Amino acid sequence: MQVSLYRYNPETDEAPYMQDFTLEVPGGRDIMVLKLLELLKEQDETISYRRSCSEGVCGSDGLNMNGKNGLACITPLSEVVKKGKLSIKPLPGLPVIRDLVVDMDQFYTQYKKIQPYLINNEPPPSKERLQSPEDRAKLDGLYECILCACCSTACPSFWWNPDKFIGPAGLLQAYRFLADSRDTATEERLANLEDPFSVFRCRGIMNCVNVCPKGLNPTRAIGHIRNMLLQRAV
Amino acid sequence: MVTQVTSFSRNGLSDWVVQRVTAVILAVYTLVVVGFLLLGDIGYTEWSTLFDQTWMQIFTLLAILSTCAHAWIGMWTIGTDYIREHYFGSGADGIRFIYQITCIIALAIYLIWSIKILWGN
Numbered sequence: 001m002q003v004s005l006y007r008y009n010p011e012t013d014e015a016p017y018m019q020d021f022t023l024e025v026p027g028g029r030d031i032m033v034l035k036l037l038e039l040l041k042e043q044d045e046t047i048s049y050r051r052s053c054s055e056g057v058c059g060s061d062g063l064n065m066n067g068k069n070g071l072a073c074i075t076p077l078s079e080v081v082k083k084g085k086l087s088i089k090p091l092p093g094l095p096v097i098r099d100l101v102v103d104m105d106q107f108y109t110q111y112k113k114i115q116p117y118l119i120n121n122e123p124p125p126s127k128e129r130l131q132s133p134e135d136r137a138k139l140d141g142l143y144e145c146i147l148c149a150c151c152s153t154a155c156p157s158f159w160w161n162p163d164k165f166i167g168p169a170g171l172l173q174a175y176r177f178l179a180d181s182r183d184t185a186t187e188e189r190l191a192n193l194e195d196p197f198s199v200f201r202c203r204g205i206m207n208c209v210n211v212c213p214k215g216l217n218p219t220r221a222i223g224h225i226r227n228m229l230l231q232r233a234v
Numbered sequence: 235m236v237t238q239v240t241s242f243s244r245n246g247l248s249d250w251v252v253q254r255v256t257a258v259i260l261a262v263y264t265l266v267v268v269g270f271l272l273l274g275d276i277g278y279t280e281w282s283t284l285f286d287q288t289w290m291q292i293f294t295l296l297a298i299l300s301t302c303a304h305a306w307i308g309m310w311t312i313g314t315d316y317i318r319e320h321y322f323g324s325g326a327d328g329i330r331f332i333y334q335i336t337c338i339i340a341l342a343i344y345l346i347w348s349i350k351i352l353w354g355n
Contacts, residue, residue: 156315157315160314160315160316160318161236161314161315164236193246194245194246194247195238195244195245195246196238196241196244196245196246196249196311197238197246198246199246200246200247200249200250201311201315226247226250229247230247230251233247233248233251
């Protein structure tokens with residue numbers, strides 16, 4: 001099969017370029033894209049990419065494969081290869097450090113803004129802050145995010161204003177803490193989100209939902225945040 | 235640098251609500267006008283009689299104000315999305331400012347002109 005790989009080494013290349021590789025998949029098996037990258041690395045050991053757990057848990061190997069973001073380790077070739085060809089690029093929008101490795105600073109800066117931790121200034125109980133099963137269920141579909149950045153880097157609003165729009169990943173987490181019955185900073189959290197950029201740059205085009213490798217729905221979470229902001233205002 | 239200084243309300247929620255309320259007003263106005271046109275034989279007299287009525291004049295002015303608010307929020311958003319240094323270089327802020335002023339003047343002209351048509355001679 002034909003693989004077209006995004007290459008860029010800032011120390012030697014003036015500009016990024018696409019490098020073509022031809023390779024035979026051993027036994028014609030339906031391997032994951034990450035395995036394919038490992039095979040390519042045997043041909044050219046300078047190819048750079050991030051990886052860690054290789055089972056869709058750590059979120060290190062978010063890539064753009066034939067135009068769609070996803071995790072290389074849990075994306076089988078059969079899902080992305082078209083007409084025997086596969087183009088692999090880094091996550092769109094973020095600065096490239098080298099080859100498929102991107103600088104995630106903008107992404108983490110936005111994540112940091114939403115204060116992704118439980119805030120509760122009431123005196124802690126002797127053991128732990130309890131939560132009813134119903135309240136705990138409200139966090140389903142929110143806590144599972146692994147911060148791979150596939151969603152935020154598929155979002156045009158994040159491409160245009162990465163310094164001001166929180167992005168789908170950050171907003172999903174923002175709602176995760178807004179929805180948490182143990183968190184007492186709802187007012188402060190909402191006040192930080194009502195400017196024209198942080199939440200309201202979302203136009204609901206749902207690219208985030210389309211690419212999320214964990215099957216989460218940031219657009220719905222953003223809708224909940226909007227409703228909370230509205231209820232707080234009227 | 236893209237800022238929110240020239241935003242309609244400098245508050246995302248209020249822009250968002252205004253955008254939706256004005257959209258509903260414009261939708262209802264469109265239905266009323268299109269419905270009237272579909273009634274059948276509409277000539278100058280019928281059209282003029284319709285717009286001589288106070289309720290239609292108020293409704294029309296409301297629709298025009300809605301257009302202005304709706305358009306400004308939309309155009310401001312488009313400008314702050316696309317007219318940025320990434321595409322326009324260091325002059326992006328100046329270009330965006332000219333773009334925003336042009337939008338405001340155009341909308342102001344539409345508004346004043348419409349009032350003149352509605353209540354002028």
